[in-house]
Amino acid sequence: MAGRRVKLSVVHDTAGRGRTTAVGRAGAAAALCGALSLFTVATLAQSGAEGEPLAPSGAATGVEVATATEGAQAAAEAGAGGDVEAAEVVEVEVVPVPIPEQRYSEARAPCATRAPLKQAFFGDLHVHTRYSLDASTQGTRTTPAQAYQFARGERVGIQPWTEDGQALRSLQLARPLDFAMVSDHAELIGEVYMCNTPEYEGYSSWQCILYRNWSRGAFYLFNFWATMQQDHLGQCGENGELCLAAALQPWQEMQEAAERYYDRSEACEFTTFVGYEWTGMDSSNGGNLHRNIVFRNAEVPYLPTSFIDAPAAHLLWDSLEEQCNGLDNTCESLVIPHNSNYSAGSMFTGLADDGSPMSAEYAASRAYFEPLVEVMQHKGASECYFEAGVTEDELCAFEQLPQDNIAGFDEPPKPDTGFVRRVLADGLVIEGDVGVNPYQFGLIASTDTHLGTPGAAREDLFLGHGGAGVSAETEVPPGLPDELEYNPGGLAVLWAHENSRDALFDAMRRREAYATSGPRITSRFFAGWDFPADLCAAPDRIERGYADGVPMGSILAGPAAEGRRPTFLVAASQDAGTPDQPGTPLQRLQVIKGWVDADGERHERVIDVAGDADNGASVDLQSCVTSGSGFADLCAVWEDRDFDPNQRAYYYSRAVENPTCRWSQRMCAAAGVNCADPETIAKGYEGCCVAEHRPVVQERAWTSPVWYSPATGAGPTAALH
Template sequence: MSFKYVRSLLAVILCMTASTAFSNRSVVCEDYNPLRTAFFGDTHIHSRYSLDASTQDTRTTPEQAYEFARGKKLGVQPWDENGKALRYLQLSRPLDFAMVSDHAELLGEVSVCNNPDSELYSSWQCWMLRDFPRGGYFLFNLVGMSEGKRLGFCGENGELCRKAAIGPWQQIQAAAESANDRCQFTSFIGYEWTGAPDSQNIHRNVIFKNSQVPELPVSYIDGPSAEQLFQSLEEECRSNESGCDALTIPHNSNLSNGLMFPTVIKDGTPITSEDAKLRASYEKLVEVMQHKGSSECYFSQDAPLGNADELCNFEQLPYNQFSGRTFSFMKEAPKSNGGFLRQVLVEGLQQEKKLGENPFKFGMIASTDTHLGAPGATDEDNFIGHGGAGSPNKDKVKAGLPDALEFNPGGLAVLWAEENTRESLFAAMQRREAYGTSGPRISVRFFGGHDYPENLCKSHDFIKEGYTRGVPMGGDLTISEKAPSFAISALKDPGTKNSPGTSLQRVQVIKGWIDNKGQSREKVFEVAGNPDNGASVDLNTCERKGEGYASLCTVWQDPEFNPEQSAFYYTRVIENPSCRWSQYICSASKVDCSKPETIDEGLEGCCSPDHQPIIQERAWSSPIWYTPS
């Protein structure tokens, strides 16, 4: 080898090294904001690679899902004989970030069953999935997501299907890498770990910090418990030196029947402080709302007047596990201990007293769980269904209501970050400076401290003082004998030119604590606005009526503070009443329930006793925790 050749080779290596170093160097965005900006996104999106989406003829690729998030029009099923979509969707406002979260389970199985070149394509299971998709869905779902097993055609130890999953997983990664546009739009690599023992939902979305990810996603088949998921991520991600890191986001715990957040491990023994610490290191956030309902708090339909918080009766499903929707003999009403987050947050305080670690110390976000590959499609007045839960609309455009009556368009995740980059947004998730909305783009600031001045809302330095004198949502208060005070600011969703946002009605603080007898307690405080402002909706036109607020701001101090009691506080911002998605359709169709001739096919739900024509959209902040010495 000549000296000239060696010198040239060294020059190439040095150039490549310098180029890599430069590309990896953090460059501050032009609109970098040290006081942080609210970025809106969706971390729960299914494409054609998910079993349930594919059986409903969703053809959206991960690339197309990201394009839709950025504002491009998307064609969705049904399709004509030439493959042209018969319906289209487009966001009125693009998102700032998104993550496609296809099911890790059956990723390979779905791939081979839709690939004529695969040797497994002609198996009876694949034939059933293609020709009888609803039956195939139940079979594959039962084996893979409920029992945590591979189907018979996958070969010894499921190797054929594991190998087949590599291609889709690489395509999911490639789509996220291609869509990621530093400072403009952030796309995260991730997936859904879909455990459903006995049809009880313990699903979690796994979101990676960067492009360093495992060769294959850890599935429920690989590790059929949350503890095994965390341990596998420790081994395959965090423990190596590649820079891999991940968070897991539990979603719609309202369908878990209480199994989402156990205080015992799989063999029935109580969790230890190490178990709690490991869980808390991964589960910084939780999904408070999505297409399949709200999980914030429990409401009793049988005794609504006896419930301390009637606003918990918001998008609550009428059953406690997903099979209850399909099989009447499995349908049970939701229970107070069914996995609702407010109760789980209080249980976290109880566990912290026992273990010294809080396993359920999570902030709140929301997302859609769209199975059309349509992230951020949360507008009530333009909802065509999300698939995966309600009607698939596979063969023709369904007449009347496009989705099951109990479902909704889902919500949005909001992160307070300095700039729109993976590094900054992931850091916001880690510190829980996040909140969720039921769809609107409400802006919420929530700070906790001990010496906020009462006139802070009149100050131009509200945000700066919020950080300087205390902690933001997701944070921990320092120990003090003085009652904490909270600085809260909320701005209405400005909406668009064609669809103005709804005015705000009120702001609440929800407190949960452990009293001196060791009992779990909770209370709702009205802190700003007016719950009796007389705002209403004309159900015939869906026109909103009455006064409201463009902004609400207050400094509130806990009047019942006890420095010896552990507590958490979070803010709930409530809009004026507006029409629910179903009522927009009923109203536009001029349904009059007193005149049967006006109730066309598919619109029977408009006159169902379960139909709620009016809702109050909202936002939920992440909690702030107080812990005594």
């Protein structure tokens, strides 16, 4: 389709950020489409310069243009950075971008607005409500419906509660999410519902009496029985039948809430998914094996599969195949492991579940069912591990936990006990042995909130997330609201043409996804063989990324000509923030490469490709006010000059913000904690002064990797579908 030349306003600012391109009359939110500068204003439209059409009726385009005056004003209003110094008009050719038709697996209205270059949708796929044992024993009363209301921007009350049922605290998102999923634990969901419902036979059992009167004791007893004994509790009757029957009611309520708040209209404003958590544990070392299950649509199994039903990952996959993916209907699921940092190495052992070497069939099953991994959440980051003198990447010292297991055993973590970067390299080794990479997963993050508050990931508003077995209270406890080593969690981001279940599920399947530690950073990552060095300056850089390369989550096919090296288009934009809490500028943009040599040795390298690690940015620990320079947008084209076409490799990008106060430091500073005078420290704030407390964080975003393998053959590009 032929394009036409149109006027485009280019705005220069005085903040030293170089050139900022502003287009159209819409706000910065639509810049996620990435047609131009990712932080600046852009929109999807069918109108052209000064009202002239860019494309025939019905054909979407990637940009809307404006006069220089209008563009400069739009940039100023959007806070593109500094004072607008000058604006000039340039001419570019805008070619309409065809959008593939979205196939729906369920009845719904087609989305009225679709992004030609895809849009970043922010959400949370790890949310617990009153039906999870650990949440309910801590006083959580949030229902699945209320969790979705919260995700859409409504205020929700949270514990503690007064005697007449009034919440003593509340939370509200400053910006609604685009999607969310309630993922209550499959284990014990029937027991919890039974113990809270007088009509059930087991309500008066000693186990339920313990649950209602000594919640902390019940938390440990119930969990021990489910994970260590792999059985239902005594009040459940023969074969657990009473509790399985009781589980049907909350499972149906989870489905009904997802249906009620899913926007099936053409507006496509909010998407819900039906899902749950499978909560396994390695009894030999306390290693976490937890996984979240996401369903494509409302076609789901009769009941969730629990660790009691399927006490190994491959048995979970078999159950999903039998009850969903293998059926002749529209049911489809995928599995997202989380907290491999807590797994003591048991989640990704490099072996089959029975300890035997992986077969190609087993590796393929794992790769199919588990296309994503949750790299960041309330209980720490799982990207990589830092220990002075052992590993080199100091940015790995980010939300590390002091132990490597979820059972609380005093065993410190090590680089090879489940951290994702090492696991990605293990996948390359296994691929060399059996021909299939079982660990070819993309990256997302979520909160793992146990308050029913999806997306509550801001450091300055953190009220804890629960999930640590703390008993319910009748008044707000003093001091820090959560365990010191825990954090507010992160967000999952999916690149899709529209906000519908099928479009977002497709994005998960193809791994065009990334993770953030909470901020709404926008990240793009493309790999190819011919990206020019000046591609970042091109208005159509994203179109060319798709046309001449592959996006995050893909497999890059081997070079067509000998001697060629892969090139990468890497771009990120800071979170624009809100009026009361502006986003933090970026400090640097990195590419992480991992590869395996001819001897099977694993290697990794971290490359700063844009920004400045020594930009002088800092934060005052008493006021938490930041200072120094940073970047609204960062972009680079990086070529791997050390590329060996005979070596398997993976690449992903990491965008890092300037330093800010961690949630704990904000509270310590607000409470006036003086570590030099311990006697003045108020109750509950002792953690402010322990050696393990890290007062500063650098929030970040991680893209899904792109993989290269010599076995992928020749050709310009290849993407795994």
